[in-house]
Amino acid sequence: MNANKPDISERALQLLKALTERYIREGQPVGSRTLSRESGLNFSPATIRNVMADLEDLGLIRSPHTSAGRIPTVQGYRMFVDTLLTVKPLDESTVDRMRTELDTDHDSKSLVTTASSLLSGITHLAGIVTLPRREHASLKRVEFLPLSEHRVLAVLVISDREVQNRILNVERPYTASELQQASNYLNAQFAGRNLEEVRRSLIRDMKSDRADMDRMMRTAVEMADSALNAAEEGDDFVMAGETNLMEFEELCNPATLRQLFEGFNRKRDILHLLDQCVNGAGMQIFIGEESGYQMLDECSVVTAPYTVDGRVVGVLGVIGPTRMAYERVIPIVDATARIMGAALNPRE
Amino acid sequence: MNANKPDISERALQLLKALTERYIREGQPVGSRTLSRESGLNFSPATIRNVMADLEDLGLIRSPHTSAGRIPTVQGYRMFVDTLLTVKPLDESTVDRMRTELDTDHDSKSLVTTASSLLSGITHLAGIVTLPRREHASLKRVEFLPLSEHRVLAVLVISDREVQNRILNVERPYTASELQQASNYLNAQFAGRNLEEVRRSLIRDMKSDRADMDRMMRTAVEMADSALNAAEEGDDFVMAGETNLMEFEELCNPATLRQLFEGFNRKRDILHLLDQCVNGAGMQIFIGEESGYQMLDECSVVTAPYTVDGRVVGVLGVIGPTRMAYERVIPIVDATARIMGAALNPRE
DNA sequence: GCTGGCACTCGTCATTATGGAGTGCCAGCG
């Protein structure tokens, strides 16, 4: 019927769907008798068994041991998610709640935190949201303030809700008026242009040895450069509701939990995974080992990028057991990403 | 021999000490035979048993069930910690390491984070450090910058490594020069005075209807007041190494873990507990239920306040199982508190 | 007051028995 599944009958797919749904709901291996009752198809357990044997041969389901029922394999879940899933439309009241919580006055850090809690609260899984990338945000203004002989405070105003400051270590003392001149120059040059552009211009300026650059300008450029390059603050994403994962039988043994939580704290692996989602088109789902990280072997990750001005600036999603309620989770993640984007868009 | 322990023999105490040490080391109930071998005292198991019966009557030890060995009760640990403990002096290289890690250029947030990781790394428990209170820090300078019609950015310079900014929502637009005047006025008035003092002055100014206050001054005062009162950022303490706690058998069941980690995320209870330590004189130890929080029933908390200019500005410590190596942990927490204080003290 | 001895209590661990759920296969039916 389809190039992807040439040798797999409609009926088998139907059964895979029923089996997966049941397993997600109950968490127990599903037997032929149960499936015969619940699949909707009217076949005897024996028939079901034959089909199940086929599905097992195809690697879509497996039995934990002889004479237990079957559970979906990663490939089984994959097929379920890709072609069988009937997503549950999100009820309007939830959307409203999210919108009101996210659409109030927030700086981006608190927006991200709230979004993360919302995700985890609604899905009862772990929520995860990256901080929005700033490269394409425009620089509204720069100010420098002298702090001490060797330190200067740089204030970068990105929007009227978003301000960053960085303390620069400088070689020599600068007077207040020097700094004032520098920021005047920079504001004239760069205000309103986006950060990435600004950074590139600065580098160009520093390389060129233009005759028309006086000492002040040189100072200004150098200072701006170090202000922009100062390490981004450590937290690249925010997680919430990790403890929700302790609810699930299949994750609840000390070894698994330990690995998982250490991975969360380490952040690096999660970050890599999320980075992949920035480029990938739209929503992405990693099931079990698909993620490639051992700590997530028993977990699935559902992510969606969120955008400002049509440009992807971050990723959000949830982490839960492979056996999560995809049909419920997917629309939630999707909606959250859209609302998040909307909340970040400049309005006034 | 002492009003507190009139009816308890030196020998019994000796045994309590040996038993506790052994239990802390091995994590298994300790029997009379073992104790007879290891206590240093030369008594037969039978004698030891008699003494142990006494200790049990006094509520210092108990057996998990008939015919298991004994383990210390909370009161047992209490007596052990208060009067029997021989603390292990801290080796110099560890202290050096801590000093170099903490004494480098840090703002207070990153200082706290590093201290917390250090504590957890060295003790293999969970480390916990509150952010330093700012009330007694002096205000070096204030600046205001206009952001948009209804927003003003306030920058509070506290030291040359410590800057805070707050976005104020204001009723009407202010011009740059108005704001400049306001900050000039405030700097003249308050620069170098401590935050608490400044806050009090501001309130006094706002209440009084002094004739010599012009509109500019009034603006300045009101703005400074809202800048100072803006909610302190959410994180009041920083934890690290929570996952270390998963190493311990006695904490490692899902229910306990869940309670514990949810408590950590909730922060409130931990915060209350730490608040008690600000006032308490010096190092404090909560053993098991002594803390009064159910989530910590199986844990002990060792804390020490850290000071700047002889004033307590924060608390740090570790959380671990009741069965932690107090004699090692106590000097570590103590040293960390001192080094932390030193690192926070203004130097230049 | 200390000690060795003895009976007793429990928890741990491995073994065994039992029941139930589920499978695979086969023969028969439409």
Added chain:
DNA sequence: CGCTGGCACTCCATAATGACGAGTGCCAGC
């Protein structure tokens, strides 16, 4: 040819059993 009922078989879970060892409490004797 596809579906079905029947049947033997496998394997997990649970409980029951017994041996073992660690540890206790108590007592009589030194």
